[in-house]
Amino acid sequence: MLRSYPPQIVLEAVLNGLLTGAVYALVALGLTLVYGVLHIINFAHGAMLTLAMFAVLMVHLGFGLDPYLAIAPLAALFFLFGYGLQRFVISPASRNDDGAILLVTLGLSIVIENALLAVFRSDTRSLTLDYSFSIVDLGFALLSLPRVIGFGVAILVAGALWAILALTDTGKAIRAVAKEKLGAALVGIDVNHVYAVTFGLGAATIAIAACLLMPSFYVNPRAGNAFVLVAFTVVVLGGMGSIPGALVGGLIIGVVESLCGLYLGDSLGQIGIFLIFILVLLLRPTGLFGARA
Amino acid sequence: MTATDGFSRRHLLATGAAGAMVLSAPGLVRAQAAPVKLGILQPVTGNLAQDGEYGRIGAEAAINEINQAGGIKSLGGARIEMVFGDARSNPEAGTQEVERMHAEGVAAVVGGFASPICLAASQAASRYDLPYVVDVGVSDQIVSRGLKNTFRFGPGFGTCTRVAIENLVKLNDAAGKPAKTVVLVHEDGLFGTGLAKLMNERLSALGFQILETIAHPTPARDMSNVALRIRALNPDLVIPSSYYGEFVLLARTMQQQRIRPKGIYAVLNGAASNFRFVKEFPDAALNVMDCNHWADPRKPKTAELRRQVEATGRFWLYNVPLNYSAVKLTADAIERAGSRDRVKIIEALAASTFSDHIMPYGPTKFENGQNMGAAPVNTQVQGGDIKVIFPDAFADAKPVFPVVG
Numbered sequence: 070m071l072r073s074y075p076p077q078i079v080l081e082a083v084l085n086g087l088l089t090g091a092v093y094a095l096v097a098l099g100l101t102l103v104y105g106v107l108h109i110i111n112f113a114h115g116a117m118l119t120l121a122m123f124a125v126l127m128v129h130l131g132f133g134l135d136p137y138l139a140i141a142p143l144a145a146l147f148f149l150f151g152y153g154l155q156r157f158v159i160s161p162a163s164r165n166d167d168g169a170i171l172l173v174t175l176g177l178s179i180v181i182e183n184a185l186l187a188v189f190r191s192d193t194r195s196l197t198l199d200y201s202f203s204i205v206d207l208g209f210a211l212l213s214l215p216r217v218i219g220f221g222v223a224i225l226v227a228g229a230l231w232a233i234l235a236l237t238d239t240g241k242a243i244r245a246v247a248k249e250k251l252g253a254a255l256v257g258i259d260v261n262h263v264y265a266v267t268f269g270l271g272a273a274t275i276a277i278a279a280c281l282l283m284p285s286f287y288v289n290p291r292a293g294n295a296f297v298l299v300a301f302t303v304v305v306l307g308g309m310g311s312i313p314g315a316l317v318g319g320l321i322i323g324v325v326e327s328l329c330g331l332y333l334g335d336s337l338g339q340i341g342i343f344l345i346f347i348l349v350l351l352l353r354p355t356g357l358f359g360a361r362a
Numbered sequence: 363m364t365a366t367d368g369f370s371r372r373h374l375l376a377t378g379a380a381g382a383m384v385l386s387a388p389g390l391v392r393a394q395a396a397p398v399k400l401g402i403l404q405p406v407t408g409n410l411a412q413d414g415e416y417g418r419i420g421a422e423a424a425i426n427e428i429n430q431a432g433g434i435k436s437l438g439g440a441r442i443e444m445v446f447g448d449a450r451s452n453p454e455a456g457t458q459e460v461e462r463m464h465a466e467g468v469a470a471v472v473g474g475f476a477s478p479i480c481l482a483a484s485q486a487a488s489r490y491d492l493p494y495v496v497d498v499g500v501s502d503q504i505v506s507r508g509l510k511n512t513f514r515f516g517p518g519f520g521t522c523t524r525v526a527i528e529n530l531v532k533l534n535d536a537a538g539k540p541a542k543t544v545v546l547v548h549e550d551g552l553f554g555t556g557l558a559k560l561m562n563e564r565l566s567a568l569g570f571q572i573l574e575t576i577a578h579p580t581p582a583r584d585m586s587n588v589a590l591r592i593r594a595l596n597p598d599l600v601i602p603s604s605y606y607g608e609f610v611l612l613a614r615t616m617q618q619q620r621i622r623p624k625g626i627y628a629v630l631n632g633a634a635s636n637f638r639f640v641k642e643f644p645d646a647a648l649n650v651m652d653c654n655h656w657a658d659p660r661k662p663k664t665a666e667l668r669r670q671v672e673a674t675g676r677f678w679l680y681n682v683p684l685n686y687s688a689v690k691l692t693a694d695a696i697e698r699a700g701s702r703d704r705v706k707i708i709e710a711l712a713a714s715t716f717s718d719h720i721m722p723y724g725p726t727k728f729e730n731g732q733n734m735g736a737a738p739v740n741t742q743v744q745g746g747d748i749k750v751i752f753p754d755a756f757a758d759a760k761p762v763f764p765v766v767g
Contacts, residue, residue, distance in 0.1 A: 072574075085586045129666045190411075193581065193607055197642060202618040211619055213586070244692060286583065287607070330587040335578040336550045338587070 072329065077292070082331045083324055087214035090323020091223035095278040096296045097303035097315040098227060099271035105310025106267040107155075109167060112174040114300070115348040116181035117272060118293030121279035123185060126288060129196055136196065136280045137218065151272025156265040185290040187277055195287040206233040219281035227316045230270070234312070243267055253295040260328060298341075299326075302346045308359025317357060321345075365644050395438035398696060400425065400689070401445045401463035401471035403483055405657040408451025413475050413582040413681050414710050417497055418446065421472060423667060428693050436700035442693060449474065453482035460486040460494075469702050470495065470695075472688050475681070477501035484512040491704045493695070493711055497688045498655065498681065500630065510674050513706075513711050513728055515688045516655055516721070517736040519630075523557065526629040526653035533763055540764040541598040543571045547588060547612060547654050548603040557603040557629060565601075575618050581590075582608045585615040592616065598764070599622045606632035610639055613646040624764035628652045635741050636750055637677035642678030647743045649765045651751070656739050657683035658722040659750050659758040667720065678748075687719035691726060694718070722756040 074082075096118060102110045124143055128134045134142075155171060158177070165171040203214040234240035245253040246263045254260050278296075286292075303322050307314025322342055330338030365512035402421045404414035425442050428434075433441045445468050446457030456479040463471055470493040474480035480499030487494040488509045491674055496514040500522060505514050517525070534541050546561055548554035555577070562572055573595045576588055589612065594602060600616075600623045602609055610633050613626070626649070628634040634652030657664045657680065668678045669687060696702075717725040723735040740752035742761060749759030 073595050074591075078590050082587060082590055085590075089584070202614050202646075204618050213618065287581075327587065332592060333575065335582060335584075336589055 070081075071296075072332075077209055079328075079331070081168050081212075082327045084210055084212060085216070086324035086327030087320055088212065088220045088312070088323070089327065091220040091283055092216075092278055092319075093296065093299050093303055093323055094137075094316045094319025095223040095226060095274055095281070095299040097307070097319050098312060099274040099278075100229060100297070101307065101310055102230070102305045103268055103271040104304065106243055107170075107264055109170045109174065111268075111271065113169065113177040113181065114174075114271075114275065115152075115293040115297035116185075117147075117292060118176035118279060118296060119185060119288065120181055121276045121294075122283055122286075122288040122292060123189060123285040124276070125279050126194060126196060135198070136283045137222075140222070140277055140280045144273040145281060147276035148269040148273040152265045152269035155268035156261065159268070160261060160264065167283050182290050189290060193287050193289040193292075196283050198284050213285060215281075215284035218263065219285075221279055222277065223315075226274060227312065230274070231312050233270075233333050239263075239266060283346070299342060302342050306345060306349050306356055308356030311356065311358040314356055314358030333346040358359045395433070395440035397441040397443035398434055398702060399443050399445050399463075399466060399468040400439060401447060401460070401468040401473075402685075402689075403447045403449050403459055403463070403471055403473040403479070404685075405449040405451040405456075405475055405479060407448055410451040410476055413498075413679075414449065414451070416676070416679045416681035417442040417473055417475055417685045419671060419676065420682035420687075421669075421689045423670065423682070424686045424689035424693070428690070436697050437442060437702070448469045449479045449483070451476070451479075453478045456480075456483040459483070460492070464490045464492055468492070469704065470692050470707055472692050473497045474499050474595045477504065482506050484509060487511055489734055490699040491708065493692070493704060494705045495688045495692050495711070497685045505730055509731065510712075511708055513731045513733070515691055515719075515723075515726070515733050515736065516684055518732065519604060521736065522630055522653065522738045523564075525737050526627075527548050527561070527566065527568070527738075529653060530565075530568055531568055533740070533761055537761075537763050541570070542572050542596075544599045544601055545573050545595055545597040546575040546591055546601050546603070547592070548575065548577055549580045549582075549605060549608060551580060553605075554580075555602045561601060561603075563627070570599075572628060578604070578608060580605055580608055582611060585612045586619075588612060589615040589619045589621055592623075593619060594622050600626045602626065602628050604631070606636065606639070606722065609633040610643065610646070613639075613650065614643055621685055621766065626650045628654075630654055630738075633744065636679060637748065640743050640746060640748060641677070644746055649743060649762050650738060651742045651761070651763070653738050653740050655680040656722070656741050656748070656750060657720045660755050660756060661720050664720045671700060683720045687721050689729055690719055722750070 100114050125136050125139055128139050159173050162173045200214055205212045205214055205217050230263060234244060240260045242263050245258055246260055299322060303315055303318040307318030325341040325345060326338055329341035406418060408413040425444050429441045433439045444462050445466050449456035449459060460471060460483045471487055472495045474483050474496055475498050480496045481504055484494040487512045492511055494512045494708060498516060500519045502518040502520050514620050515631055520531040522530055544565060546558045548558035558575055562575055566572055576591055578588055602612060607751040633639040634650045635654045640647045646728055671682055694716045695707050695714055699706040700711040712728055714726045714728060722739055727734045739750050739756055741748050742751045744759055750757050751759055751761040
C-alpha cells in the first residue's frame with residue numbers, strides 16, 4: 070500500500086498541507102477565541118461558516134463582488150451578526166448556565182443549516198472565477214493561487230487578532246474577562262459587551278475564512294461541518310484558547326492530512342488527524358500552547 | 363402533500379396546454395377518443411434532480427410530438443396524457459408514485475433514471491401487469507429478475523463496460539498502441555469500486571500495466587493529492603470512475619498541475635458527456651473521452667431535438683434522447699397493440715422492432731426485457747462540443763488520441 074514518492078512530490082504535498090492548514094487555523098481561531106473568553110464550545114461554528122460561504126456566493130452572484138474584495142464588508146457584517154447573536158440570543162437564552170449555552174448554540178446550528186437547506190436546497194454550488202485554477206510556479210512546485218492568497222491572509226488575520234488582544238484597550242478587557250470575570254466586572258468592564266465583542270470577532274474570522282475558501286471550494290448546506298470537525302482537533306492540539314496554538318496547530322494538521330492523503334489515499338486521509346487528536350488527549354491534554362491547569 | 367399539489371397543478375397545465383393545442387389545430391380532432399395516460403417517473407427533486415429534469419424534458423418532447431402528429435391512430439387518434447411522478451431521488455418515493463399512477467389508470471410507465479429507483483418501481487408495476495420501460499438504470503439486476511412487464515431500452519452495466527474495454531483496445535491499436543500504462547481513479551462507493559476492480563482485471567489481462575488504483579471519497583474536498591500521485595506515476599492513460607463533482611475537480615486540478623496524459627478515458631462518467639462541464643470548464647474538458655449513452659448524431663431528428671432543448675437555455679444531456687426514444691417506443695407499442703389493455707401492450711413491447719428512435723442502436727429487439735441492440739458509444743470533447751468518435755458507424759469526428767501537448 071505504501072509507496073515511496075520522489076522528494077519534490079512529498080515537498081509539494083507538505084506545501085499543499087501548509088496552505089490548507091492556514092485556513093483550518095483561521096476557522097479554529099474563531100473557535101478558540103470564543104472558548105478562551107466565554108468558556109463555551111460554539112456548536113454553531115460550522116453552520117455559521119456555511120452561512121458565510123453562502124453569503125460569499127450570493128454577493129458574488131448578486132453584485133459581482135470578488136470574494137477577496139468581500140472580505141472587509143462580510144467581516145464587518147458578521148462581526149455585527151455575531152455581536153447581536155451573543156447579546157440578544159445566546160446570552161438571554163442561556164441564563165449564565167454553561168449547559169444551556171451549549172444547547173443554544175447547538176439549536177442555532179440546526180436552525181441555520183435548515184434555513185440554508187430551505188433556501189438553497191441541498192445542491193452543491195461553487196464559484197467560477199478566472200483565477201480559481203491559476204497557479205504559482207515556484208520552479209520546484211506548482212501551488213494553487215487561491216490557496217497561496219488564503220495562506221497569506223490567514224497569517225495576517227492571526228497576527229491582527231493577536232495585536233488586537235495584546236495592544237488595544239478592548240483586547241485588554243477581553244483578556245481580563247477571560248482570566249477573571251468577576252474581577253473584570255468589579256473594575257468597571259462591561260462583561261456582556263466583552264462577551265459579545267469576542268463572539269463578533271469569532272464570527273468575523275469565519276467570514277474571512279469563507280472568503281478565502283470559496284474561490285477553490287464548493288458549498289452546500291453541510292459544507293462548514295467538514296472544516297469545524299478539523300478545527301476542533303486544531304484547538305485541542307494548539308491548546309484551548311491559545312491563538313498561536315490555533316495557528317501552529319492548524320498548520321500541523323494541514324500537513325498531516327496532506328501526507329496521510331498522499332500515502333494512505335484520500336479515503337483514509339483524515340485518519341492522521343484523529344490519531345493526533347487521541348494522542349494529544351492522552352499525552353498532553355493542555356495542548357502545545359495551553360496554559361497548565 | 364406537495365407532490366399531490368404539484369401534480370394537480372401540472373395536470374391542470376397539461377390539460378390546459380392540450381386544450382389550447384386542440385383549439386389551434388382543429389383539423390386533428392377527428393374523433394373524441396379518450397386520452398391514453400402515460401406515467402412518466404423521474405427524480406426531479408433531491409440529489410438526482412438535474413437528471414430527472416432532463417429526463418422529463420425528453421419525455422415531454424416525445425409526447426408533444428406524438429400528439430401533434432395525431433396521437434395514437436389505432437385508438438382513434440387518442441392523445442397521450444402525461445401523468446408525471448416525482449421519484450424524489452429515492453426508491454420508496456418511486457414505488458409510491460407508481461402506485462398512484464396505477465390508481466390513475468396509466469397504460470404504461472417510462473423512466474426511473476437511477477438503478478435503485480428503476481428496480482423498486484418496475485417491481486411495483488409488475489404487481490399490476492403495468493408495462494415499465496426503463497430509461498437509463500444500468501444495473502443488470504433490472505432485467506434479470508424475470509419480470510414480464512419490465513423493458514430496458516438502453517444498455518446495461520455489463521454491456522457498457524465490455525464495449526468500453528473493447529473500444530479502448532481498438533482505439534489504442536488504431537493509434538499504434540501509444541498507451542501502455544494506466545492509472546485508475548475511482549470513487550470509493552459501490553459504483554466506482556466495482557467498476558475499477560473490473561477494469562483492473564480486464565485491462566491487466568489485455569496487456570495494459572495498471573500502475574495504481576487510487577480511491578477517493580465522495581464528496582471529495584480536494585484532488586491535489588490524487589493529482590500529485592498521478593504526476594509521480596506519469597501514466598499514459600487515466601481512467602476515472604467518479605461522479606460529476608469529483609471528476610470535474612480532478613480534471614481541473616490535473617489541468618492546473620499541468621498533468622497531461624495521452625488520454626483521459628472515462629466509463630459511464632457523469633461529466634465527460636455533460637455539456638455543463640464542457641461549457642463551464644472548456645480547457646479542463648478538452649479531449650476527455652467517455653464511453654456512455656449518447657444520441658446518434660447522424661439522425662436529423664437528433665439535431666432538431668438538440669436545437670429545441672438548447673433554445674430553452676438548457677444543456678444537451680443524454681437523458682433527453684433516451685427518454686424521448688423510450689416514450690416513442692412505448693407509444694409505438696400502444697399503437698400496435700391497438701388497445702389500452704396492459705397485457706396487450708406488454709406483448710407488443712416484447713415483439714417490438716421499433717427503429718424510429720434517435721439512439722445509435724438500430725431496430726429494437728427485446729430478449730428477457732433487454733434491448734439487445736443497445737450499446738454505449740465513445741464520445742470525446744472536441745472544440746467545445748461533444749463528438750461521437752467510436753464506433754465508426756455513428757461517429758461524427760475522428761478521435762484525438764494520443765493527445766499531444
